[in-house]
Amino acid sequence: MAEFHDVLFPAAVSFGATGGPERRVEIVQMTSGREQRNARLRHSRRHYDAGTGVRSLSDLYEIMDFFEARRGSLHGFRFRDPFDMKSCRPDATIAARDQRIGTGDGVARVFQLAKTYGVGEDAYVRPIRKVLTSSVRVAVAGAELAPNRFAVDAATGLVTLMQAPVEGAAVTAGFEFHVPVRFDTERIAISLTAFKAGQIPSIPLIEVSA
Known part of the structure; x- marks a missing residue:
């Protein structure tokens, strides 16, 4: 059963993450050429990619531990948004x-x-x-x-x-x-060869309501 784990995503990795708010708007093109626009959600929802914050093999191992302890995308957790945290x-x-x-x-x-x-x-x-x-x-x-x-x-x-x-x-x-989030993926693909060559794995996170 999904729960919210009151633990913080590794702070050193979150500092280099990318992302921000998303607004879901439904846009319908009318025959007159005008648009009908409606907000699908009352609040914005934030998405992040923490892969850009990975700087070392130690970071990768820490993320792996964290991912396994959260059972992948099953449990939510705290994330420190590097752009909007105050x-x-x-x-x-x-x-x-x-x-x-x-x-x-x-x-x-x-x-x-x-x-x-x-x-x-x-x-x-x-x-x-x-x-x-x-x-x-x-x-x-x-x-x-x-x-x-x-x-x-x-x-x-x-x-x-x-x-x-x-x-x-x-x-x-x-x-x-902090922002309550979960992993927005079922797996994390890691290659040590690719990492040494400068390719950083994608680690998508998405805001949850918990």
Whole structure:
């Protein structure tokens, strides 16, 4: 039975991976020449190829071990996206006011971590679930909370405040996160001769909802 293994894909290999978000859009050509376009999925889905991050035979053996322990594509795991892993830009420092995650109503104490892309009505809000709890910083109405004033669920990205924010108070957060993925292949083809000649095996990964 498929499960999510709360383990991190080898960080040294993920640093050199390629990939990013995919948007599935259904496009129908009308007889008038115009197009009808519909989004097939509410959220984007990320794809990666970790093969470009393999730099040594040691990396290959580590990937083989990891692949076998996950039973190939059966079990999901954490992956550190080298391009998008923080509430801020990759070269910036995480701050408690990076992302707005809710507004107080005097009752609610639980808020979902999220990252917003774009501005205004066209902005896309991405739920963040596989968070690094030690990295999370939270602020209410601009004032940062002490770590003992909130709790974070590492699996769901839910933040629970010890006290409900007053009505209208902005709840913001800063954090580092991982992407839940699985192997998008049933096998990994490795050739030592090809590797020495500069050919790196393809190691496709795909985002999952776990």
